[in-house]
Amino acid sequence: MGLSVLETSYSADLSDEIAVTELAKLSLNPNQIKSQTYEVMDDSSIQISQQSEKSSSGQSRFSNLSHTLSFGPRNFLKRTSSERLKNFKANHRANDVITTTGSTPLITGRFAFGGLDLMSFSSEKIRVEIQSISGSWSYVCTEVTDSSGRIRFSLPEQIHLPDGLYPIKMTAESDPDHPVIITLAIVPPQTEVVVFSVDGSFAASLSLMGKDPKVHPGAVDVARHWQGLGYLLIYLSARPDMQRRRVTNWMANHNFPFGMTFFLNGLYSDPLKQKAQMLKTVVENANLRVHCGYGSGKDINLYRSLGLSTQNIFLVGKVSRSQASNGTPLSQGYSSHLSSLINGHTLSRPAVGSMSIAVRCCPFDLPSVYPSSPLLMESNLLRNNSLKFSPQLSQRLLFNDEIEQNTL
Helix, strand or coil: CECCCCCCCCCHHHHHHHHHHHHHHCCCCHHHCCCCCCCCCCHHHHHHHHHHHCCHHHHHHHHHHHHHCECCCCCCCCCCHHHHHHHCCECCECCCEEEECCCCCEEEEECEECCCCCEECCCCEEEEEEECCCCCEEEEEEEECCCCCEEEEECCCCCCCCCEEEEEEEEECCEEEEEEEEEEEEECCCEEEEEEEHHHHCECCCCCCCCCCCECCCHHHHHHHHHHCCCEEEEEEEEEHHHHHHHHHHHHHCCCCCCEEEEECCCCCCHHHHHHHHHHHHHHHHCEEEEEEEECHHHHHHHHCCCCCHHHEEECCCCCHHHHCCCEECCCHHHHHHHHHHCCCCCCCCCCCCHHHHCCCCCCCCHHHCCCCHHHHHHCHHHHHHHCCCHHHHHHHHCCCCCCCCCC
């Protein structure tokens, strides 16, 4: 659609300015421009019009401009990856995966930018790699994100992994500096686990301004105690997965032991219900046996739905009378509870199963201090545990970005 021309011409010394103005109008949406007709009625404009008739050169220049300017098809370019990285911080993430021996693991992930997913990494190639026994990364496959920046895939059938824990790395080809590293756990049926509610059992203070919240004294030691007995730890949170990096970084700074982390896949109006459903799905799909669970009074229904008895549910913080009858309150804190576990508590026994040997590792220990076993060598678990939830790994995952303070 052509741009309509003024019937009256301006003087030659103003023709350049008019040309620039007309060019600027071309950047507007053509659908919003119907016509541009100006009516000049004042005396000064009439005088200018009469003077401009004497300047044929100016009139010719403007006339040529008006005939050559026209709207063609307009193509809107997609924002490039460099522009995304410039304006937003990467917030790529994924939950850990637990699956039974012989089953095909299903892995999902989300690639987005900004703390609130202001921009999705859509139609991007994601390179998937798995860490081999030697410590090098082996290529698995390449996936493409959908319109919301999500991927959902299964490992190829030709990849057969024995029981153990395997680091999986997912890297966007356009953003190689911010990979997502998760843990794939392949466990035998009835593997015993201990569940911790991150929101209700670890944080001793509430932070609304991005300040580092305090940790309940003795919480880390209790978690290490269960890991030392061979239980696979599960860290559960009702927070959206967009906060995964902040929460895991907070746990790394406080030296929590290795564990499988799970966050909600988005924002919900009923997070506690979704949290319970998520844990139930993980337990049923992997055929796990929950030995005991830690949380606040709000997590009672969560653990009761899994069939845990009152003595296997430990409640932290303020508990009402009705809640106390459905769980075991830790009224004197984790320190007293840890002393009870060490001194012959009925639940404090070694875990049963082949995975119990593999998970006995603290975050800063080296593989050389542990007796070798085929399971440890095949799964390469000790090396993974020595890095998981450690400040060194957290800083490597953030790639020297400023460590973001979490809001718990």
